[in-house]
Amino acid sequence: MRVLAQMAMVMNLDKCIGCHTCSVTCKQAWTNRGGVEYAWFNNVETRPGQGYPRTYQDQQRWRGGWALNRRGRLKLRSGGRLRRLLSLFSNPHLPKLSDYYEPWTYDYQNLITAPAGDDLPTAKPTAPIVWSANWDDSLGGGPELAQHDPVLKTMSERVRLEFEQAFMFYLPRICEHCLNPSCVAACPSGAIYKRTEDGIVLVDSDTCRSWRMCVSGCPYKKIFLNHQTGKAEKCTFCFPRIELGMPTVCAQTCVGRLRYIGIVLYDPDRVLEAASVRDEHSLIEAQKRVLLDPRDPSVVEAALASGISEEWLEAARRSPVYSLIFDYGLALPLHPEYRTLPMVWYIPPLSPVVDAVRDTGFDGEDAENLFAAVDSLRIPIGYLASLFTAGDPAPVRDVLRKLAAMRAFMRDITLGREPDESIPASVGMTGELMYDMYRLLAIAKAEDRYVIPHAHREPTTEAFNDGCSVQDSGRVMLPMPKVRAS
Numbered sequence: 001m002r003v004l005a006q007m008a009m010v011m012n013l014d015k016c017i018g019c020h021t022c023s024v025t026c027k028q029a030w031t032n033r034g035g036v037e038y039a040w041f042n043n044v045e046t047r048p049g050q051g052y053p054r055t056y057q058d059q060q061r062w063r064g065g066w067a068l069n070r071r072g073r074l075k076l077r078s079g080g081r082l083r084r085l086l087s088l089f090s091n092p093h094l095p096k097l098s099d100y101y102e103p104w105t106y107d108y109q110n111l112i113t114a115p116a117g118d119d120l121p122t123a124k125p126t127a128p129i130v131w132s133a134n135w136d137d138s139l140g141g142g143p144e145l146a147q148h149d150p151v152l153k154t155m156s157e158r159v160r161l162e163f164e165q166a167f168m169f170y171l172p173r174i175c176e177h178c179l180n181p182s183c184v185a186a187c188p189s190g191a192i193y194k195r196t197e198d199g200i201v202l203v204d205s206d207t208c209r210s211w212r213m214c215v216s217g218c219p220y221k222k223i224f225l226n227h228q229t230g231k232a233e234k235c236t237f238c239f240p241r242i243e244l245g246m247p248t249v250c251a252q253t254c255v256g257r258l259r260y261i262g263i264v265l266y267d268p269d270r271v272l273e274a275a276s277v278r279d280e281h282s283l284i285e286a287q288k289r290v291l292l293d294p295r296d297p298s299v300v301e302a303a304l305a306s307g308i309s310e311e312w313l314e315a316a317r318r319s320p321v322y323s324l325i326f327d328y329g330l331a332l333p334l335h336p337e338y339r340t341l342p343m344v345w346y347i348p349p350l351s352p353v354v355d356a357v358r359d360t361g362f363d364g365e366d367a368e369n370l371f372a373a374v375d376s377l378r379i380p381i382g383y384l385a386s387l388f389t390a391g392d393p394a395p396v397r398d399v400l401r402k403l404a405a406m407r408a409f410m411r412d413i414t415l416g417r418e419p420d421e422s423i424p425a426s427v428g429m430t431g432e433l434m435y436d437m438y439r440l441l442a443i444a445k446a447e448d449r450y451v452i453p454h455a456h457r458e459p460t461t462e463a464f465n466d467g468c469s470v471q472d473s474g475r476v477m478l479p480m481p482k483v484r485a486s
């Protein structure tokens, strides 16, 4: 067994308030430059909605990700090598700038040069504003715009008509740093690579030749072309910060504290088999089988033999990502049917369920009420299933029932009543495990939400940190700052 480490993230959608702080801080850090004004490595979209770029989930149109051919073999949806080469100069599956949006600015000069008059001068936009990365935020435009949501289109007519009253939630997205990245496979120049030490997917801009096959190859549309440099750019999982043991900018600045970062171990030799599973509803379990239990002695032995250090193994054992996927069984991957084995996982939102029960006059935190609501709610579990489980409602229902049980269980504790062990038992958990789950979801400190081992650093870097010979030449050397997650 070969063992590799993968840096991964989980986002708890129940806690996202759609404030876009993550998007803005990411933009300030990474895409605050010419040529990528339109690019948001982190974006937060409202569901239902069209997303960014518009309708990116419609793979019939954009041909991103992988699909099985008639013989059950994994193929890029964008076609084989020859077909992709033939479309190098005219790629019909490439989103246009208008599918993202045309960035605009404002005529700020008018604020100081406008002639004196009765009204205050304004800074008008310099171009007509017709769409943006966030146009349908919080259902802006309602059914008129959201009816173009590719996921909603697959739902029943009743769901489509009722969604506006039923629910909405926010879906923050970054590059998935997939285990089976179609962007890497689609690039004719070999410019995109997955780091062996932590699985982060990066672009080698020296090698990039601007073919943009990665843009169409990525089903999540998380690679962007810099129109000034002609180079592809993407979310780097903030690797310079990660290497120092710091969380990504989006995670550290997240107002809802809903992001978790940690290591998972995986067997690269199982990736192809998992991505090639025929039944789409079996893809999640297949993806989970690629990931290895860091507490299993045989995995530890193989990991050490593969060169993974004790520090990283300890981080893998403490990984909140592993716990949320396996110990608590809450986290689900986004669109597993794209077969890229994405490594940013999500806890689907329960809140609309609680609100809906409360709106009907019942106790919104009573376990029985909540369980009944999860199963019979007008909120389409099918919609969540189309996002996170390739349309299979059962895993989503299981997660929502666990979250509902946790609320009911914790209410007794909060009110000083005897905890009711039958509540966690009804979802296959113990009270102790459920309490641990609550702590991680609700009140975990940064050191528990972000368990990031330091990357191996070259001796030269250590030498620099410890000081260097120029100190003796009379120059004042400032000490390197101590870096700690907050």
Ligand code: SF4
Residues within 6 Å of the ligand: 174, 175, 176, 177, 178, 181, 182, 183, 184, 201, 217, 218, 219, 220, 221, 222, 223, 234, 340
């Ligand atoms: S989500 Fe990221 S790693 Fe996965 S295919 Fe797209 S760009 Fe590549």
Ligand code: SF4
Residues within 6 Å of the ligand: 015, 016, 017, 018, 019, 020, 021, 022, 023, 044, 170, 172, 253, 254, 255, 256, 257, 258
């Ligand atoms: S900062 Fe956090 S809470 Fe705000 S939109 Fe981003 S993910 Fe959601």
